[in-house]
Structures are given as C-alpha cells and as structure tokens.
Amino acid sequence: MRMALLTFSLIGLQFTWGIEMTYCTPYLLQLGLTKSRTSMVWIAGPLSGLIMQPLVGVIADNSKSKWGRRRPFMIGGSVVVAFCLLVLGWTAEIVGVFVTNTDTKAIWTIALAVLSIYAVDFAINAVQSACRSLIIDTLPVEQQQLGSAWASRMAGIGHLIGYGIGTIDLVKMFGKSFGDTQFKQLTVIAALALLFAVAVTSYTVQERILISAKDSDANLGTSQMVMKIFNATMHLPRRIQAICWIQFWAWIGWFPFLFYSPTWVGETYFRYSAPDTIKDSADKLGEIGRIGSLALVIFSVVTFSGSVVLPMVVKSPEDEKRPFTPRPLPVLAPFLNAVYKHKPDLLTAWLISHLVFAAAMSLTPFVQSLRFATILIAMCGMPWALASWAPFTFIGVEINRATSPSSPSLLAHNLPSYNRLSTDPIPLSSLAVDIDSPPSSPQILRLHHLDRDLNSPAPTASTGETAGIYLGILNLFTTLPQFVGTFISMIVFAIFEPGPHRELAGQDGEVGNEVVGKAQGEGINAISVCLFIGALSSLGAAYATRRFKYVR
Numbered sequence: 001m002r003m004a005l006l007t008f009s010l011i012g013l014q015f016t017w018g019i020e021m022t023y024c025t026p027y028l029l030q031l032g033l034t035k036s037r038t039s040m041v042w043i044a045g046p047l048s049g050l051i052m053q054p055l056v057g058v059i060a061d062n063s064k065s066k067w068g069r070r071r072p073f074m075i076g077g078s079v080v081v082a083f084c085l086l087v088l089g090w091t092a093e094i095v096g097v098f099v100t101n102t103d104t105k106a107i108w109t110i111a112l113a114v115l116s117i118y119a120v121d122f123a124i125n126a127v128q129s130a131c132r133s134l135i136i137d138t139l140p141v142e143q144q145q146l147g148s149a150w151a152s153r154m155a156g157i158g159h160l161i162g163y164g165i166g167t168i169d170l171v172k173m174f175g176k177s178f179g180d181t182q183f184k185q186l187t188v189i190a191a192l193a194l195l196f197a198v199a200v201t202s203y204t205v206q207e208r209i210l211i212s213a214k215d216s217d218a219n220l221g222t223s224q225m226v227m228k229i230f231n232a233t234m235h236l237p238r239r240i241q242a243i244c245w246i247q248f249w250a251w252i253g254w255f256p257f258l259f260y261s262p263t264w265v266g267e268t269y270f271r272y273s274a275p276d277t278i279k280d281s282a283d284k285l286g287e288i289g290r291i292g293s294l295a296l297v298i299f300s301v302v303t304f305s306g307s308v309v310l311p312m313v314v315k316s317p318e319d320e321k322r323p324f325t326p327r328p329l330p331v332l333a334p335f336l337n338a339v340y341k342h343k344p345d346l347l348t349a350w351l352i353s354h355l356v357f358a359a360a361m362s363l364t365p366f367v368q369s370l371r372f373a374t375i376l377i378a379m380c381g382m383p384w385a386l387a388s389w390a391p392f393t394f395i396g397v398e399i400n401r402a403t404s405p406s407s408p409s410l411l412a413h414n415l416p417s418y419n420r421l422s423t424d425p426i427p428l429s430s431l432a433v434d435i436d437s438p439p440s441s442p443q444i445l446r447l448h449h450l451d452r453d454l455n456s457p458a459p460t461a462s463t464g465e466t467a468g469i470y471l472g473i474l475n476l477f478t479t480l481p482q483f484v485g486t487f488i489s490m491i492v493f494a495i496f497e498p499g500p501h502r503e504l505a506g507q508d509g510e511v512g513n514e515v516v517g518k519a520q521g522e523g524i525n526a527i528s529v530c531l532f533i534g535a536l537s538s539l540g541a542a543y544a545t546r547r548f549k550y551v552r
Helices: 002-007 011-032 035-041 045-062 071-089 093-096 102-138 141-166 168-176 182-204 223-232 237-273 284-313 333-342 346-363 370-379 383-385 389-400 409-414 468-496 525-547
Strands: none
Touching: 002 102, 002 182, 011 035, 011 045, 011 071, 011 102, 011 141, 011 182, 011 237, 011 284, 045 102, 045 223, 045 237, 045 468, 071 102, 071 409, 093 102, 102 141, 102 223, 102 389, 102 468, 141 182, 141 284, 141 389, 182 284, 223 468, 237 284, 237 346, 237 370, 237 383, 237 389, 237 409, 237 468, 237 525, 284 346, 284 370, 284 383, 333 468, 346 370, 346 383, 346 389, 346 525, 370 383, 383 389, 383 409, 389 468, 468 525
C-alpha cells in the first residue's frame, strides 16, 4: 500500500500525457496545421524537459520549504497543467469572445492552442521531475528497483485508463455537460485526474525537510544553477553517463511512437478499413482518437502486465551481487535454485526490449490493415514497460552509490551534503499509522531512511541529495533526442505529406493558400517512415546497453 501511495501521482501524470499524445496531434491537424508544422509544435516536449526538469531538480534539491522539497512543485505544477488543459479544450470559444473575424479567429485559435500545449508541457515536466525524485529520495538502494517497478505499474494504469476512456464516446454517454466534443470532455477529466492523483501522494507521503545544506548551495542564482547543471553533466560518473547514452538512442525511437502512433493507427484505419459512414463523420478528430486509443488500450494492457510480471522474473541489479539466501523446503530447493540461476538480469531484459521495439517499428511502412497496426503497437508494450522501469532503477542505484558519504564522485565534484531532520532507524516494513492522528484521518505514509555505519551490512540508505540534478541530467538525454526526432519528423513530413491533413483540415482542394494533403491510400504514410527511423535508433540503444555491462 505504501508503494502504491508513493507512486500514485504517476497515474494522473501518465493519464494526462496519454490524452495529450493521443488527441493533440489530430487536434492541431484539424485546426489546419500541416504535419511538418505540427512536428515543430512538439518541440515543446523536449524544450520543456530540457529546461524544467534540471532546473526544478536543482531548486528542489536545495529547498528548505516546510512542505518538503518535492511536494510544492508537484502541487503547483498540477494546478497550472489543469488550467492550461481547460484552455486547450476551449481555445476556439475563448478566442471567439475577443475576435469575430473568421480568418483572424482561426489564426488566434491556433496560436492559443500551441501556447497552451507549451504551457502544459513545461508545467507537467516540473511535476514529473518532482514525482520521480520523491521516489528516489524515499527509498533505500535495495528498494530502488521495487520503487521503479511500482512507478512503471502506476504509469501503465494511467495510460490504460486514459486510452480506455478515449475509446468511449463521452459526448453520447454524458451529453454536453462537460463540452460538446470528445476532446473537450477529455481535457476536463485529465485535469481532475491529475489534481486528484497528485493530491493523494502529496497528502499521504511525508517528506523529510531539509534543514541544513552548504551555504554555497543554499543561495544559488540562476546562472550558478545553470553552471552547476553543466558541470555535473560534464563530470558524470561513468556508469550514469552510460545510462544517459542508452536513454539518448532509445528515445530517438520512442519519441515518434509516443506522439504519432495513435494518429498513425487512426490514419491506417481511415486509409484501408473505415466505412463511408465513419469517413463522413462530423467529428473526425474523435473518430481517429478513439481508433488510436483502442490500439493503445491493448498496448497499455501489455505494458501493465509487463510491469507486474517482469519484476518477478528479472533479477534486481543488487540481487546479482548476493547469493540465493532464502531457505525453501528441501524438496523445492533444487528447482528454486535452478530457477534463480537462470533468471535474466535487468540489463539483459532491457537489451532484448530494444531489439523487440526495433523489430516491430521496422515493419510499420508495410502495414495496410488496422489489425496489423494494432499488433505492432501491442508488441511495444513490454519494451515500454522496461523503458519506464530499467533506466530509473539503474540511475537510482548509481545515484545512491555516487552520493554515499564515501563516494569518490561526491568528494571530487563538491556535490552537496545534508543533515537530516529525522534520524530514527525505522525500517520501511515496520512503519505504522501515526497514533496521534484522529481516527477519521486517512493513513499517513511515513517513509524514513536508515542511518547506518558504512561498514554495517544493513540496507543502504538513500538520502536523495542529488537525485533532482542527476534525474534532470537523465532527462536531458531523454529530451535532446526528441529535438533530433522532431527535426527528422519535420523533414519526413515535408517530403511525404507537405499539405494540410485531407480528412481533418478540410475537403478536396485548398485550405487557405495551401494544397490539401494526399487522398487516402495514396503514397506511403509519413508517420510510418518516422517510426522506421526510430527502429534504427533503437538498435543503437541495444548496442549501448550491451556495452553498459562492462562500464566500471
């Protein structure tokens, strides 16, 4: 239960990401943007991650707020995201209040929609940085894999719920109480879901308050923060650096998948399988979104199943250094020892996941049916479960090693050290409800660290001194490849589909001064080309993962 509460915020976070990735691309196409220009809008994702996560990480690492280091960013960022989601859903109505000219209204509607997407991405990256750092702050080294696995499960649940709701005709179910289109109602639900999920984690998880830090770290200005991030990036421990490069190559492949695969599935359906009644629908955005969501529901089910099953059959990085200690019944011992001996380690599973993703995406240019497209999307469920779990497990282990008092990297690079407010040696498994709390109050999750002597065999404590900055740097290597992916997508879309989207932007002929895109079934789908290029990059990630084993 405690792990579930600690990671519960990720349900709302991934629900919101899922709605944005499923509906915002066809929404922008519906407003009249070309695919090439739409790809430029999605620079918002990597740009916000490049700026917000490292910056929020450094600020939060040194925050002495009585509310904790991470929770203020989680709550404040969630409020901003919720507000901007509502603005995004009602851009045309908001602009219509101030502008009456049709052409001018169309321009300002696009501008407000793009601005809202940027605001959502910047704020949600701040929330994500704080949520991920909170997990690493809270758990000792031995539980980093378990914490990452739970985070992956909660993210899978968030995606599953988001995509599942996306398959339902909400306007038909609820009427027009929350909006007259599918997209409007989903923005309302996403806003409420994020606020609720973050509120649950913020209320039930008690952070330790930072009461002492180096003076040089306590009053950092903006330029000093930027220089600190830069210096830390240039002097990463070798294993953390290797993890970052794996993430770099992997995310060149994941970027087009996450942002364009729902649209690709919907377009495949419209090209080859849709009946005329669907093609003539008044809400084509909703139709494409529902078809894309249905495929991603299957993807999310596979992802969630993987996040539950894989931790049971994959060795933790720390387990690889310990012998098989449990003492089963003598009759079962040979079997259990054999099973343990042949369990794959997390690194091997991560390597295989890159290869599976590459194999699936390499087939996308040859897809001509909704069923085949759905199968390929579903194949990526297990790789995504590992992509959401493995890097954070390895980075969590390495951060705790690097920030231990005896770590050479901590001493060499003058990283901050902290005094703790609580030094009670209370193990996680023995924590109980606060007996002073009123009976009607919900259970409070009190997760503290173990203080121990360096030579003690007790579990290794996690203090999370630099969790924010190192996770921010990992996010740099997640966002930089998204710039690469955006640049690749822009070129591919300009070559293969230079005009506005035929089905979403208008009828045959012209939209504004631009020729409408190709008819259904004409030429190769540009998104499938982007996915194929991502498959090639995933092979690079597989090679980097193989090399990680030998990095010391």
